Amino acid sequence: MSTKKTPLRKCVVTNEMMPKKELARIVRTPDGEVIYDPTSKKSGRGAYLTASRDVIEQAKKKDILSRHLKTKVSSEVYDMLMAEIDKENK
Known part of the structure; x- marks a missing residue:
């Protein structure tokens, strides 16, 4: 019997392929x-980030999510994302 494949996704900041569970998914909903989508099930355009403060700060500085989600992403979204990542890593 074969083992189940681990789904891989690419971080939009580091361009590293990583297991989906190690990444944070940010979604632009149809509205x-x-x-932030911790379940990875919400509909809409998604982007994956490595779940670390350094990567999120780098994405904020370069405004990478705005480019990938094709909409303006405010700094509050990045701050909320950092808070969520800190909460999950405790």
Whole structure:
């Protein structure tokens, strides 16, 4: 019997292929709202980030999510994302 494949996704900042569970998914919903999606099941355009403060700060500095989600991403979204990542890593 074969083992199940681990789904891989690419981080939009580091361009590294990593297991989906190690990444944070940010979604632009059909309404145009940008939210953090811990379940990876919400519909909309998604982007994956490595779940670390350094990568999120780098994405904020270069405004990478705005490019990938094709909408303006406010700094509050990045701050909320950092808070969520800190909460999950405890």
